[in-house]
Amino acid sequence: MTIPVNKLQAHIGDRDYGAALDGIVGSLDPFADFRSQHRMVRLLRSLPATELRLRPLKLALLATSTVDHLSEVLRLYLAREGFAAEIFQSEYDTLYQAVLEPSSALYKFRPDVIWLFTNYRDVDLTVAPGAGEQAVAAAVDDAVNRIKTLWSAIRANCEAHIIQNNADMPLERTFGHFEAQVPWSRASLLRCFNVALAASHETGLSIFDLDHVAGMHGRQNWIDERYWFHSKHAFSLDAAGIVAHYGARLIAASRGLSRKCLVLDLDNTLWGGVIGDDGIEGVRLGQGEAEGEAFLSFQHYLKGLKERGIILAIASKNDEKIALEAISNHPEMVLRLDDFAVTVCNWSNKADNVRLVAETLDIGLDSLVFVDDSAAERALIRAELPMVAVPELPEDPALFVRALDQQAYFETHAFSDEDRTRAQMYRGNAQRKGTLQRFADIGAFLRDLDMEAELGRVDRLHLPRFCQLINKSNQFHPTTTRYTEAQVQAMTEAPDVETRWFKLRDRFGDNGLIASLIMRQEGDALNIDTWAMSCRVLGRGMEEFIHNHLLALARERGAKRIVGTYIPTNRNGLVWDLYAKLGYVRTGDEGGTTRWTVDVSTAEELTTFIKRSSRERSAE
Secondary structure, three states, X not given: OOOOHHHXXXXXXOOOHHHHHHHHHHOOOOOOOHHHHHHHHHHHHOOOHHHOOOEEEEEEEEEOOEOHHHHHHHHHHHHHOOEXXXXXXXXXXXXXXXXXXXXXXXXXXXXXXXXXXXOHHHOOXXXXXXXXXXXXXXHHHHHHHHHHHHHHHHHXXXXXXXXXXXXXOOOOOOOHHHHHOOOOOHHHHXXXXXXXXXXXXXXXXXXXXXXXXXXXXOHHHHOOHHHHHHHOEOOOHHHHHHHHHHHHHXXXXXXXOOOOEEEXXXXXXXXXXXXXXXXXXXXXXXXXXXXXXXXXXXXXHHHHHHHOOOEEEEEEXXXXXXXXXXXXXXXXXXOOHXXXXXXXXXXXOHHHHHHHHHHHHOOOHHHEEEEOOOHHHHHHHHHHOOOOEOOOOOOOHHHXXXXXXXXXXXXXXXXXXXXXXXXXXXXXXXXXXXXXXXXOOHHHHHHHHOEEEXXXXXXXXXXXXXXXXXXXXXXXOOOOOOOOHHHHHHHOOOOOEEEEEEEEEEOOEEEEEEEEEEEEEEOXXXXXXXXXXXXXXXXXXXXXXXXXXXXXXXXXXXXXXXXXXXXXXXXXXHHOOHHHHOOOEEEEEEOOEEXXXXXXOOOOOOOOOEEEOOOOOOOO
């Protein structure tokens, strides 16, 4: 929600830098002109970096065109994602030299992310009019292979995550509409190139859909030929905001920081009208009239989010029985009760109910997006729970999908089996909590869950989710180390490194991959480099199960000690005593960082109600 510039300046004058930053990033409008974007850039520059508590990020922006107008705006939008970005730019039109030369300044910079910012002019796809299918296919393959050469060079010289633009479409067409009819036209060749580029996708690489972003901005305004010929700007200055917006969201997703739960109101949000007053027959939802069809379209969009792994929850001021009956029985409802992991319907204030949703799901508030038609309720959540994302919702429900979709809260760079079934996993977790309340004895509850764990070494199938968990986990993560897929892939080939993923299932369903471990052997010690675990399985004995496996692994490798490290952050206090509870002894303390050691020869296996699955693929 936009905050007046004078109010932001007042925060800065009062040295309330946190409020100033929140106001700046909360006021960003990706579709605003370049002048408006740069006004926010200047405000961000006036804030002392040391006061902002942003995590560092090293980004290399490599382009064949001029991207100075993007760089500063991108830094602004990355601050919105929680990053203090240090951006390296190659000299104009030296992308290939920077990437292919192993001793270049690019690799000395040691970037976390490399963005290859190409455009349609960089794609050499000339064939003769009337060329046959083989000539067209060969030209497309050659163009894609030139790009893949860059990816291979980056892989050989660093472990950065790669972002690669596809080709935006030029406005001019020599053959007019006929270009859409033949495979050898410039337009058709570029479309084939984009499809082939996507099909060549590799681990640790994301495609930035530049063509889609150009369409979002408006193709007639995307390219300003005057700027191209005078200064080689590949897209207009006024498009900098939308490129930075979507680019920052994609970069954050590659670091595991996209949102994962959508908390929804009901009345005038999922349907028109008030269910308690109008009844099932009176609410506006379904075919036959514009408003009802708009709400129906919104539900179809939400259903699509759920099917790709976004958790849906309800937080509504309503009589629970009446509200849930409407969801179950209205003939036009697209979303049904089993689509929602949590339903909270009562007359408490929305902030408390949103907190309850997060607690029930065992996820952080910064994972939530709150959607409500009421401006008052949105203002309450922004004030009480500033870490929750709250998009503005227009009055017309026909615009709901666009308003939510354009925010790109749920950007992703991968799709795993866990993503596909995440909603069911979290719904099962809520059911477990309900079952726990019926047991006086925690041991009886854990036995009743009938839990089985599966484990294995990291392979290409499990790599995306393994890294996603490492990069998203903040609470159960003693060291909060972050690794790219390329870095973890390299570790799997190192003889002194062991990687393990763990899955957990019980009678309520499959929790999916819930723990990622990286261990390094140094002499007679097996060091736990990274231990990230989903908070949704806390208190079920998974920590003890993993400890028992670590003991077996250490003995197999001839290690005499297992060493764990705890580095405190403002988010991982949950695990400050993890190793003490597992029987480790504190053997070091420096600047708040503690080291914990257990003697393999005397350590005993700990009691757990989790069985090792007979169906698992061997970790050996």
